[in-house]
Amino acid sequence: MAVNDECKLMFLELKTKRIYRFIIFKIDERIQQVAVEKLGQPEETYDDFTASLPADECRYAVFDFDFVTDENCQKSKIFFISWAPDTSRVRSKMLYASSKDRFKRELDGIQVELQATDPSEMSIDIVKARAL
Template identity: 40%
Template sequence: MASSGVKVHQNCIDTFQELKLGKALKYIIYKVSDDLKSIEVVKQSEDADYDNFLKELPEDDCRWAVYDFAYKTADGGDRNKIVFYSWAPDNARVKSKMLYSSSKEGLRKVLNGLAVEVQGTDLDEVAHETVLEKIRR
């Protein structure tokens, strides 16, 4: 349970394991449920198009996401890292930002295998090149 009292729904963990081990899923979007009691999966997708993933992040509300980020190493090898996104756009309500901020650790703790965390308040901070640069560090 997160410090906010919001519980992580078991489906969040199961879907993450599917992404991590099954390699079919490309990303998962999570949100706080409408009754503010749990974290739930909003969308899971096999679509590898990064721009389509970004379109799933709302302009005026917070979300968390996990993305299986594929990239090439300096020597040309193929690699993947699972990236955790904490999305809190500038035009989200303050109450929503506070709830998501205080609930984030509860979700992160149960998602074993995350390599990188990206915090985004606008699309520039979650752009492909920006995330790739952070992964390669």
């Protein structure tokens, strides 16, 4: 599975310049390549992000999550989310599952990984708990 250079470039901009809140990636099965599908603006929320994921298709995503620690420190962590809803095609789920580790290695700076097959598995409470 090839990774479009734009994926790495946009991730680097999210990580270093924080000009995006999230990036959603899609595998183009015709050309066997991962490409950027959507860029979330800095003011967009986690709800905006989850609403951007298709209900019945697999995707990869990164989300820059801001939070405050118990010591009242402002922090952020970059989440890698593998979205594979139960309603997506079996072939698609297999393709995303088999390509995930290689794709994730291309994005240097992932701090937390989350796999979800249902919106409840990536609720804001779960994200907060994993960030701390």
